[in-house]
Amino acid sequence: MTQQFDETFDWVVVGNGAGSMTSSLQMAQAGKSVVILEKSRWAGGTTAKSGGVIWVPCNRFMQADGEGDTPEAAIAYLDAVTATDPDAPGTSPEKRRAYVDAAPRMIDFLVDQGIPLERAAAYWPDYYDELPGGCKTSRTVTAKLFDTRLLGPWATRLRPGFLPMPVRLEEGMELPYFKRSGRARAIMARVAARTIGAKLRGRNYVSAGAALQGWLLRAILNAGVDLRLESPASELIVEGGRVVGVTSVKDGKPVRIGARLGVLVNAGGFARNQEMRDRYMPGTRAEWSQTNESDTGDLHREMERIGAQLAQMDQMVGYQCTLVPGWEDKFPIPPAQSLTAKPHAILIDRTGQRYMNEGGSYELYCETMLRRDREVPALPGWAIFDSDYIEKYMLAGTMPGRKKPAEWAEAGYLKQAGSIAELAGLIDVDPAALKATVARWNDHCARGADADFHRGEREYDYWLGDTVAEPKQSLGAIARAPFYAVNVVPGDVSTYGGAVIDADARVLRPDGSAIDGLYACGVSTASVMGKVYPGAGASIGPSLTFGWIAARHAMRD
Structure with a gap:
């Protein structure tokens, strides 16, 4: 050098x-x-x-x-x-x-x-x-x-x-079923004992x-x-076509750091850079991202400057979310990964139409939402569900049950109605269109097969659905009043290019x-x-x- x-x-x-x-x-x-x-x-x-x-x-x-x-x-x-x-x-x-x-x-x-x-x-x-x-x-x-x-x-x-907290991921996924599952109740007891033990020993588990x-x-x-x-790191230093170091900061002053064997860039994506999102993936929002605040694509641009090929820049690891009151200050923004994949729930666009298999990959789910919005208004979308859903499954980070934060109703987040037609009015959707969509979904459930989008035909759909039910369920009619709706948006956990x-x-x-x-x-x-x-x-x-x-x-x- x-x-x-x-x-x-x-x-x-x-x-x-x-x-x-x-x-x-x-x-x-x-x-x-x-x-x-x-x-x-x-x-x-x-x-x-x-x-x-x-x-x-x-x-x-x-x-x-x-x-x-x-x-x-x-x-x-x-x-x-x-x-x-x-x-x-x-x-x-x-x-x-x-x-x-x-x-x-x-x-x-x-x-x-x-x-x-x-x-x-x-x-x-x-x-x-x-x-x-x-x-x-x-x-x-x-x-x-x-x-x-x-x-x-x-x-x-x-x-x-x-x-x-001292909860393994597998345990955390089962805990919401504690009212219906003996296994989940046993996990809850085990986690409680582990939590008490950790506190007594002065441990701080993550x-x-x-x-x-x-x-x-x-x-x-x-x-x-x-x-x-x-x-x-603000600059990749190149000599004779080889990257030989970087410019950084140490003790508040610029510093040039040499690399004998090489430089590895693993600096995240650009999910928090709205300018880059507008350029590469228009229609997506930085504030809906679950990534950290420093995910701004600095090294993407620096690698491109010295001749690197950038590709797949229109891709993100979509992760559907629901914007509860005060969502701007929450982490994570309450996820909606399984909200519309559970029985008794579907996703609709703003014309009242269902347009996807709500199970499956969150990346594909959000990609489909964005693609749909280019054809008809679809953002935010609406999760439509009934009383069976709200009593059995988590909603926006809250445990199963009708009791929800008072501000949800006060702020107009959780829509509730005694009929599908009334619910349609609350979300500004044509009542006839929503009634037809729900009726068609209920017919699929009665027949045991989603003829439109094949939800429930893969094992992962069941994983997102109800794994406590015997047999496991992905489909479930929206039939028991009152009926509910909450917003769904295509957030992300990272860009992917x-x-x-x-x-x-x-x-x-x-x-x-x-x-x-x-x-x-x-x-x-x-x-x-x-x-x-x-x-x-x-x-x-x-x-x-x-x-x-x-x-x-x-x-x-």
């Missing part, structure tokens, strides 16, 4: 999401020096705010449970869901194969480094499980509960998640994505990785050549899954895996 640097490390990482930490741990374990540069004041990135689920075919936990998942089945599934799309260069047969081959080994590496992982749930089907190679049980992995006291002075720097990032943060700190918060990488996580130019010394992973890249979200954890899984791949390639190279 002929550049003059203030500091030099073997591996320089921009952003501190899950892929960053895994990559850094791999480097540090090999005796390399590593610095992670994070723009925000928090450690953990959007991963810490998420469910922290990792989609990994053929993982060790499936094998331990006696499930015979195979790479061939996983490849068949990914090939079936992604399809060949010239507008999705983020994916290719080579990159999908690289993911399926490396992801289980990445999980083994993390376990070997003391990261306690487990199967997120024995029942969490792939989102398109009806396709060849689809899994009807679960390919999901997550971290065990984490006690933030293990971080010492760093405990206050871990980004808060949405589940700061779950989901915060737990994953807590374990990873502890591991990298113990390995000697230099993690710097409030240290944005960025720099195109190869199977070694190297950033590519439009002509397919690699930018020497520059790697990327996570939602800073055009997803290896293309324009589809195949299962729970299909963004965190590739982030971890390609971060791990990048470190291994940089050391080999």
Whole structure:
């Protein structure tokens, strides 16, 4: 290097999401020096705010449970869901194969480094499980509960998640059924005992994505990785066509940091940048995003500046939400992932028409909402449901039952009416149209098949539906008054486009050549899954895996 640097490390990482930490741990374990540069004041990135689920075919936990998942089945599934799309260069047969081959080994590496992982749930089907190679049980992995006291002075720097309590994800998904399920009541008792025990021992447990990032943060700190918060990387430094370092900030002053082996970009997406959203995905809203405040696409633009190809920039990991009173100050905005997928509920547009299978992938759900709105008014949409629904299922973060926050009615959020026609008037929809839509839905339920959109024909639809009922249910008539409606909007948990990488996580130019010394992973890249979200954890899984791949390639190279 002929550049003059203030500091030099073997591996320089921009952003501190899950892929960053895994990559850094791999480097540090090999005796390399590593610095992670994070723009925000928090450690953990959007991963810490998420469910922290990792989609990994053929993982060790499936094998331990006696499930015979195979790479061939996983490849068949990914090939079936992604399809060949010239507008999705983020994916290719080579990159999908690289993911399926490396992801289980990445999980083994993390376990070997003391990261306690487990199967997120024995029942969490792939989102398109009806396709060849689809899994009807679960390919999901997550971290065990984490006690933030293990971080010492760093405990206050871990980004808060949405589940700061000793509840495993699988338990949390069953708890709402406590009125109808003995198993759920047993889980409630177990969680209560665990909570009391934690308080008596002075432990502070977090779950989901915060737990994953807590374990990873502890591991990298113990390995000697230099993690710097409030240290944005503003420029990728290029010399002779190779990325040799970055410009950042240290102690409030500009600093030039050299990278002997390379720079890894895992700086998130651009979900909080409305200007970029308007350019690439018009009609979407930054304020409906569940991502963190620093998710503004800075490194997308910087990678493009030095010649990287950006692709799939019109894609987001949609996650339907409902805007309760005061939603602007809530995290997360109450999700509506299963609201209209439960029995006794449907989604309609603003003309009173039902237009999709309300089960299935949240990414596809939101994509369908946005596409529909380009044809007829559909945003916000309306969830329509009845008294059977409100008594059996959660609504906007509240437990089953008719008693809801008083402000919901006062602010006009929860619409309630004694008839479908009256409900239509409250939401400014043609009464005849809504009555016809509900009548058709009820006819489908009576026949036991959704002839319009095939809801209930895949296992994942049942997972989103009522899993306590015998047999499991996805369909249910909207017949018992009073009737209700709440808004539904296409939020997101991330954007899904960025720099195109190869199977070694190297950033590519439009002509397919690699930018020497520059790697990327996570939602800073055009997803290896293309324009589809195949299962729970299909963004965190590739982030971890390609971060791990990048470190291994940089050391080999």
